[in-house]
Amino acid sequence: MGTTQSVPHRAVVEHLVRQVVYERLGKPMPRVAAAPNPLVVNISARHCHLTPEAVEALFGKGYELKVHKWLYQEGQFAAQETVTLIGPRSRVISNLRILGPCRNINQVELAYTDAVALGFGIPLRQSGDIDGTPGCMLMGPAGFFEMPQGVIRALRHVHMHPEDAEFYGVQKGDMMKLKVGGPCAITLEQLLVRVDPGFKLEVHIDTDEGNACNLKPDTPCELVK
């Protein structure tokens, strides 16, 4: 695995600067600056999670994913490897990115715009909840892998450390809202709260949601209960 260390997310730097500035000035800290962690909002482009067996079928016996880029969540990465997705009407999406490390289920996460392009009806599901969802065929350099199910649109969600959940006054499974500002301002409701001691505070939305509000690194975002 590679060891590329990406630069800190803009929201992380801003949060640090904000805290230091208020402290130096001896001014009362506004609520957003008092949060234990910066609010990072990232767009998940279409991608897949694969089992080691699927990776071997697609890339060859004993093959291991290589790191292309580390993601904000600890230990998660975009792999160098991509696959070709073949939909039920033989339409194709090339260069579908694999996210690593491997998991114990195979899951493809698409935006509705992708699904429409493929001629596919896909359900809105929480990651991992794939019973009864449609499948697809994947193609890699060493062969094909058939997924009998696992193609979903992932429910928009926020990863939270327990200290974030406490600060925002929410629990695992609650729904929050993300207010996104700017000229295409949107409030995304039905944002699922996921809490784990291994998580860093991060909202994941898909490309339809990100494009609907034209989310950029400097777009103001606020998490509300």
Place this chain on the structure above:
Amino acid sequence: MGTTQSVPHRAVVEHLVRQVVYERLGKPMPRVAAAPNPLVVNISARHCHLTPEAVEALFGKGYELKVHKWLYQEGQFAAQETVTLIGPRSRVISNLRILGPCRNINQVELAYTDAVALGFGIPLRQSGDIDGTPGCMLMGPAGFFEMPQGVIRALRHVHMHPEDAEFYGVQKGDMMKLKVGGPCAITLEQLLVRVDPGFKLEVHIDTDEGNACNLKPDTPCELVK
């Protein structure tokens, strides 16, 4: 031109039924039922508006657009004709629908997802406000037509008759919000109000916005000031 009459929009039928039911039951009418007109929300897929000169360059001397489907706004239609859009990086979108009748400017309206696919940076503009926007090449069966400018993402907007503007207490140029319910609920802020005696009450959002909230004919929508 064709004369196909499409069935009334679901929102139109619901609005009529709602008004009749409250009246028959002799119950006070809730605000939404008391509105002078039903709220119709439609998704505008990518399309273009063309001048007669552009239509002639693309389809031949004296060519006139044929009606594929009448739209909700009086006299507006999706044409049978489509063109191929060639972007600045020679990437292509096929089957770009022309909306008729012809106008006095050429304008292409894309979603950001389309723009990303084309490798294009396009600005968010009100329809008709195209100064300084990027251009593209269009290809039709009879030839090419170069647009030096006019490729935009249209600002989400609501068409209103003056009686709708009065009911909602807004004026031309104001911004409203559209609350969209369901499992992917979203509030679209920065919804531009356009008022004209020739308009029927209708919200236009693009495919990114429609897919972000998975708008269907039965998705509950509410217009708020």
